[in-house]
Amino acid sequence: QVQLVQSGAEVKKPGASVKVSCKASGYTFTSYGISWVRQAPGQGLEWMGWISGYNGNTNYAQNLQGRVTMTTDTSTSTAYMELRSLRSDDTAVYYCARVFYAGMEVIDYWGQGTLVTVSS
Amino acid sequence: DIQMTQSPSSLSASVGDRVTITCRASQSISNYLNWYQQKPGKAPKLLIYAASTLQTGVPSRFSGSGSGTDFTLTISTLQPEDFATYYCQQTYTTLWTFGQGTKVEIK
Numbered sequence: 001q002v003q004l005v006q007s008g009a010e011v012k013k014p015g016a017s018v019k020v021s022c023k024a025s026g027y028t029f030t031s032y033g034i035s036w037v038r039q040a041p042g043q044g045l046e047w048m049g050w051i052s053g054y055n056g057n058t059n060y061a062q063n064l065q066g067r068v069t070m071t072t073d074t075s076t077s078t079a080y081m082e083l084r085s086l087r088s089d090d091t092a093v094y095y096c097a098r099v100f101y102a103g104m105e106v107i108d109y110w111g112q113g114t115l116v117t118v119s120s
Numbered sequence: 121d122i123q124m125t126q127s128p129s130s131l132s133a134s135v136g137d138r139v140t141i142t143c144r145a146s147q148s149i150s151n152y153l154n155w156y157q158q159k160p161g162k163a164p165k166l167l168i169y170a171a172s173t174l175q176t177g178v179p180s181r182f183s184g185s186g187s188g189t190d191f192t193l194t195i196s197t198l199q200p201e202d203f204a205t206y207y208c209q210q211t212y213t214t215l216w217t218f219g220q221g222t223k224v225e226i227k
Binding site: 112 | 121151152154156158163164165166169170173175207209211212214215216217218219220221
């Protein structure tokens with residue numbers, strides 16, 4: 001069965017960086033993409049970006065350009081999301097999710113989420 | 121970026137009711153529209169993709185329709201487990217966006 005298992009909760013100070021991991025299993029990692037989505041407390045879903053599991057191509061949300069980097073390690077079927085220069089409004093649950101192609105990109109399976117708290 | 125606007129933002133309904141949620145895109149997105157359900161403290165779950173294709177395992181009381189800029193998610197007979205927040209999402213451009221969500225509450 002498809003599983004995406006994320007790393008544990010993080011507490012960071014403003015200005016620091018965080019790197020969240022997402023280990024995939026139950027499918028061929030390089031045949032799908034990985035998207036990252038975050039959700040601030042009590043708020044809606046915010047799409048952060050997408051990375052191809054095949055060739056590592058990326059698309060990032062415009063408001064995060066320059067602060068976010070998404071990578072993959074195909075040898076371990078793991079995706080990573082690094083966010084730099086953290087601010088208090090980056091406090092959120094961060095989700096990784098699998099992307100499949102059905103004539104268009106569709107997010108189907110989600111990780112359990114990683115809470116990142118930014119506080120001085 | 122393409123803006124996705126859902127309406128209503130919240131609604132109260134009873135078990136057995138028919139519920140319709142709308143999602144409007146700021147420009148045409150053909151049928152590049154997906155719907156997700158999220159329950160408190162849980163990750164979202166894919167319900168419908170490509171505007172009207174039911175994801176495997178999702179009950180048939182859920183249906184989606186629309187094309188271009190206007191889309192709807194319908195729950196034909198609301199069940200207790202359907203009380204949740206629903207999000208639409210477009211993947212028409214390389215910059216994907218979600219609607220703000222519609223919370224379906226118990227009346």
